[in-house]
Amino acid sequence: MAVDNPPLLRVEALEKRFETGGGLFSQSRSVRAVDGVSFAIGAGETLGLVGESGCGKTTVGRLVLRLLEPTAGTVEFDGTDLRTLDAERMRAMRRDLQIIFQDPLGALNPRMSVGDLIMEPLVIHRVGDAVAQQKRLGELLELVGLASYHAGRFAHEFSGGQRQRICIARALALNPRFIVCDEAASALDVSIQAQILNLLQDLKQELGLTYLFISHDLGVIRHISDRVMVMYLGKVVETGSKKAIFDTPAHPYTIALLRSAPSRNRGKTRYSAIKGDLPSPSNPPAGCRFHTRCPIARDICKTTPPPLASVAEGEHQAACHFPGAIAA
Structure with a gap:
């Protein structure tokens, strides 16, 4: 769903670095958990954020709410740069910004x-x-x-x-306008998961809510999202409407994610695992970060990071030198 009105939330060049190590027998290293992420969400829209564990999607959600302080970049909510707010003004702003965590028991x-x-x-x-x-x-x-x-x-x-x-x-108590749903249904049984997802959709319509919905489950993302953003090792690799991402994915990583979802073949559940190991976020590959696992990687992929560029009409974008080279 493309949004014509000004976005309620706008994120530009968001970065978060964590320092690790630095002990007696080790040197400190900088881990770029989020590296140059930009996106916008319109009022009343649900943006689904998907990727493997460790890709930085939960960190993005917490940076947006300033539960973590960004290393760089801007987060604007309804035209206000949240990074410029002092503690008192940020506390007042939190009435509009809420989060639903993955583990409900741990959150209570x-x-x-x-x-x-x-x-x-x-x-x-x-x-x-x-x-x-x-x-x-x-x-x-x-x-x-x-x-x-x-x-x-x-x-x-x-x-x-x-x-x-x-x-x-609890998240709705202050009549918020924007909610980060961080794996809000992943810890639940499938039947209960459906109830919670339907509840969130009903509340969105009834209360005019806007969601950033974070999940590793493609089925959940397809069910609840208007637009989808795919992350890999701290970077956005593809974004577009739900239809574009699921019907005509352009990035090899998005296609690999879709193929790794369970499918039925002669009555048996089949999986197509993504080959190779996930590189360390403290030492990501040069060039395209997916090239070490990509079946169509060429020399340019190993040296030159691909920009996030349009691959079709509308808002469908992919960070790939050869978008659409693999049939979905």
Whole structure:
């Protein structure tokens, strides 16, 4: 879904470096977890961010919310550069910016009741009096499919799907406009996963939410996203509409990801593994970072990093010297 209105979120040349080592017997090394990532998300849109574990997608989500401080680049939300905000102004901005984590049990304080957990953002930001907060609590529980009597229970008394509903209610407490969903359904059983994904879609329509949806699961990304961005070793390698990415992928890595998803062949589940090992992010290959695993890599791929360039009409882009050279 192309967005004609100005983007709600704009990210330019985002970088994050982590320093590792530096002990008595080792030298420090710089790991570029995120390296020059740029994208935009329109109001009411869901951008799916996909890639292998360790590609930097979760780091991108946390950088966008300033849960981690970027090494370089800009993050603009509704025209405001978040990196220029002091602690007090950033705290006020967080009412519009929320996150749903992968592990709902780990995200919930086991010593607090569900009611206190959901109302905590209201208390911290001093939204309403006690009566108004209790009323809001009831609204939020109903909104995510829970009952009012659940408010007095604790996180360990709930199933995984119910815990994620609690996390969603907590994220919605301050009426945010933008939510990062960081593997929000990956820790759940398949049937429960579908319920949570449908809930997130319903909430998006009802409340006018905007999502950055992070997942390694291509099926989930296809189900919930309007546009898709594919990352590999800290860089964006392909981006475009959901239809473009799944019907006419151009980058060999995207094609390899799609082929590695389970498929049925004569009644048996088949997988097509990506050949080669994932290089170390502390010492990425020169040129195209995927060339060590790419079946069509040539000399230029080993020396010259390919730019993210258009491969078709619209917003479909790929960082490849030979986009579309492999049939999907």
